[in-house]
Amino acid sequence: MISVAIVEDLEDIRNPLFEFISTREEFICNIAVESVEDFLKAADKNDFPVDVILLDIGLPGISGLNAIKLIKEKLPDVNIIMLTVFDDSDKIFGAIQAGAVGYLMKNTPLEKIKQAIIDTYNGGTTLSPEVARKLLNFFEKPKSKIESQLTEKEKQIVACMVDGQSFKMIAANLGNTLETIKSHAKNIYRKLHVNSKAEVIAKSFRGEI
Amino acid sequence: MISVAIVEDLEDIRNPLFEFISTREEFICNIAVESVEDFLKAADKNDFPVDVILLDIGLPGISGLNAIKLIKEKLPDVNIIMLTVFDDSDKIFGAIQAGAVGYLMKNTPLEKIKQAIIDTYNGGTTLSPEVARKLLNFFEKPKSKIESQLTEKEKQIVACMVDGQSFKMIAANLGNTLETIKSHAKNIYRKLHVNSKAEVIAKSFRGEI
DNA sequence: TTCACAATCCCACCTTTGGGGGATTAGGTT
DNA sequence: AACCTAATCCCCCAAAGGTGGGATTGTGAA
Numbered sequence: 001m002i003s004v005a006i007v008e009d010l011e012d013i014r015n016p017l018f019e020f021i022s023t024r025e026e027f028i029c030n031i032a033v034e035s036v037e038d039f040l041k042a043a044d045k046n047d048f049p050v051d052v053i054l055l056d057i058g059l060p061g062i063s064g065l066n067a068i069k070l071i072k073e074k075l076p077d078v079n080i081i082m083l084t085v086f087d088d089s090d091k092i093f094g095a096i097q098a099g100a101v102g103y104l105m106k107n108t109p110l111e112k113i114k115q116a117i118i119d120t121y122n123g124g125t126t127l128s129p130e131v132a133r134k135l136l137n138f139f140e141k142p143k144s145k146i147e148s149q150l151t152e153k154e155k156q157i158v159a160c161m162v163d164g165q166s167f168k169m170i171a172a173n174l175g176n177t178l179e180t181i182k183s184h185a186k187n188i189y190r191k192l193h194v195n196s197k198a199e200v201i202a203k204s205f206r207g208e209i
Numbered sequence: 210m211i212s213v214a215i216v217e218d219l220e221d222i223r224n225p226l227f228e229f230i231s232t233r234e235e236f237i238c239n240i241a242v243e244s245v246e247d248f249l250k251a252a253d254k255n256d257f258p259v260d261v262i263l264l265d266i267g268l269p270g271i272s273g274l275n276a277i278k279l280i281k282e283k284l285p286d287v288n289i290i291m292l293t294v295f296d297d298s299d300k301i302f303g304a305i306q307a308g309a310v311g312y313l314m315k316n317t318p319l320e321k322i323k324q325a326i327i328d329t330y331n332g333g334t335t336l337s338p339e340v341a342r343k344l345l346n347f348f349e350k351p352k353s354k355i356e357s358q359l360t361e362k363e364k365q366i367v368a369c370m371v372d373g374q375s376f377k378m379i380a381a382n383l384g385n386t387l388e389t390i391k392s393h394a395k396n397i398y399r400k401l402h403v404n405s406k407a408e409v410i411a412k413s414f415r416g417e418i
Numbered sequence: 419t420t421c422a423c424a425a426t427c428c429c430a431c432c433t434t435t436g437g438g439g440g441a442t443t444a445g446g447t448t
Numbered sequence: 449a450a451c452c453t454a455a456t457c458c459c460c461c462a463a464a465g466g467t468g469g470g471a472t473t474g475t476g477a478a
Contacts, residue, residue, distance in 0.1 A: 037383065040361065061382035066368035073364075096345055119338040127341050129333020135344050136305050136334055151454060164408035166434070179457050186437070187454090195436070196464090197407055199373035205414035360424060375464065388427055395467075396424090404466070405434090421478075427471080434465065441458075447451075 002121050003048045005031035007039045007064070008056040008083065013106055017054065020110045026118065035059060036067040043074060050078050052117050055100070057084045057091055065091055068098035079120045092131055094206065103131045149191055157184050161197050162204050211330045212257045214240035216248045216273070217265040217292065222315055226263065229319045235327065244268060245276040252283060259287050261326050264309070266293040266300055274300060277307035288329045301340055310334045363397050366390060370406055371413050 004027050008014040011034075018032040031042045031050065036059060043050060053071065057064040068080055081102030082095045092103055102120050104113060105128050116126035127135065150158065160170040171181045189195055192203060213236050217223040220243075227241040240251045240259065245268060252259060262280065266273040277289055290311030291304045301312055311329050313322060314337050325335035336344065359367065369379040380390045398404055401412060 037365065040365075062365055062368045063372055066371055070361075070364055070368060101342060101345055122338075123342060124338020125342040125345055126338060127336065129328035129331070129335060132336050132341065133310060133332060133334040136310055153455065161407065162411060164403065164405060164411040166405065166407075168434080176455090177457060179459090180455075182435080183457075184455080185435085189436080194373070196373060196375065197435075198370065198375075198410055201407055201410045201414075202371060202373045205410075362425065377464080385425090386427060388429090389425075391465080392427075393425080394465085398466080406465075419478100422476090424473100424475085426473075429470080430468090432465100432467080434463100436461100436463070438461090439459080442456075443454100444456100445452100445454085447453105448449100 001028050002026060002117060003051045004029050004117060005033075005039060005043075005050045005053045007031075007033055007036060007053060007059070007067070009034045009059050010056075013056075013083075017110075017113070020114075021117075024114060026114070036062040036064070036070065039067075040070065040074065043071075050075060051121055052079045052081060054081050054083055054113075054117075057082045057095060065094050065098065068095060068100055072099050081116060081120055081126070092134060096135075101125045103127050105130075150188065154184055154188050154191075157181060158188060158200060158204055162201050164201075210237050211235060211326060212260045213238050213326060214242075214248060214252075214259045214262045216240075216242055216245060216262060216268070216276070218243045218268050219265075222265075222292075226319075226322070229323075230326075233323060235323075245271040245273070245279065248276075249279065249283065252280075259284060260330055261288045261290060263290050263292055263322075263326075266291045266304065274303050274307065277304060277309055281308050290325060290329055290335070301343060305344075312336050312340045314339075358400050359397065363393055363400075366393050367397060367409060367413055371410050373410075 004021050006014055006017055006021070006029065008017065014032055014034065018029055021027045022029040028048065030046050030048050031039060033039050033042055039053075055064045055067060055071075059067070062070070064082060071078065071080065079102070080100045081104060082100045083104055083106050084091065085106050095103065102116055102125050104116060104126065108116075108128065119126050156174060157170060160173060165173070167178055167181045167185065171178045174181070185197070188200060192200060194200055194203065213230050215223055215226055215230070215238065217226065223241055223243065227238055230236045231238040237257065239255050239257050240248060242248050242251055248262075264273045264276060268276070271279070273291060280287065280289065288311070289309040290313060291309045292313055292315050293300065294315050304312065311325055311334050313325060313335065317325075317337065328335050365383060366379060369382060374382070376387055376390045376394065380387045383390070394406070397409060401409060403409055403412065
């Protein structure tokens with residue numbers, strides 16, 4: 001019997017999923033929670049080892065993406081299948097690199113989800129067709145970088161931000177005043193549609209710049 | 210209606226496959242041949258554009274693997290699904306790099322092959338679970354051995370920081386006060402020898418946490 | 419039983435950052 | 449000439465972040 005956990009904030013999705021899985025004789029579902037925080041708590045109390053986790057990628061609070069690393073530290077051998085409504089390739093690659101082994105759209109028929117859990121448990125993996133094609137495309141030809149809309153100077157400043165430098169340090173390093181760097185930062189935020197240095201750094205590391 | 214071609218030397222496999230596909234109303238099969246050479250000849254004479262090819266990877270003469278390149282020169286937009294009896298990762302990667310978009314074991318049930326053809330035609334792809342897992346393992350980051358000195362709670366907060374969240378947002382998401390998060394942040398900075406959120410995010414993305 | 423430490427919260431004070439205005443200069447386009 | 453943009457700098461003010469102190473509770477190890 002395969003022990004399955006569900007981490008999904010929307011009741012309309014979590015409840016039918018729980019209903020389905022807990023009534024299959026192949027599965028047992030001791031954990032069906034709405035957040036990563038709740039899952040980590042539940043996993044501590046649970047006697048059954050968790051075999052497979054169905055994890056929403058877009059959870060509020062700790063996102064499913066960041067949760068993978070946290071969960072794998074606690075449960076290194078668990079198989080994580082990501083659930084998503086979007087076909088978001090950035091998140092797909094993030095999830096894969098973090099160690100997820102499956103990636104399904106939420107509208108996947110229940111019978112296919114069942115098969116995916118079984119395949120995953122047996123060391124296979126299930127990707128929705130769109131996700132699989134994205135992976136193959138990655139291999140076929142090195143991805144063409146999206147031409148950044150940032151100017152040369154702005155890219156330099158982003159690079160300094162990514163190093164963890166304060167505006168003051170950036171100004172010193174690039175030979176400008178603090179005000180100049182602040183001014184550039186404002187323009188960078190506008191172009192990237194963000195409003196903090198933290199978001200710029202995150203975007204940069206995700207390859208979105 | 211999807212035009213499907215079959216290139217497979219073994220009659221025991223080719224004939225049932227042809228029987229199945231040509232009797233589905235979704236498909237038409239004008240080409241069911243035993244070699245790549247025959248396929249290329251048939252493709253010239255055929256009026257129907259070929260949409261999907263089921264191609265044996267281990268053909269005598271020109272192998273399926275080498276055939277991909279040849280076929281794609283003549284029919285650049287065709288979708289090639291490889292058929293194999295072996296779970297041979299070298300051949301898998303070769304086929305993918307050459308431009309195949311699907312990879313199925315020959316013992317795959319006919320209904321799944323049907324679905325794979327439809328998915329492939331619609332821009333998706335189908336990999337058998339074992340093949341998919343191999344691909345994912347290729348992408349997965351080797352996990353760092355450095356045991357994090359951060360507590361569970363602290364790791365959660367770092368995960369939120371990495372998402373670009375403000376302390377206020379983190380407090381709301383984790384159900385704490387702002388002061389609690391600030392207090393944890395202080396401890397995180399001390400443990401990681403940094404003094405800003407930006408540095409924590411940078412460290413995290415570099416896998417140094 | 420002490421002791422350490424994680425987790426929770428609070429206050430005060432200061433620095434950094436973000437958003438809203440500007441301005442000037444230099445370089446190109448139309 | 450009129451216009452745009454990049455790059456440089458300035459001011460002000462509010463929001464967010466960082467630092468240095470606390471306090472309390474609970475758990476688990478020495």
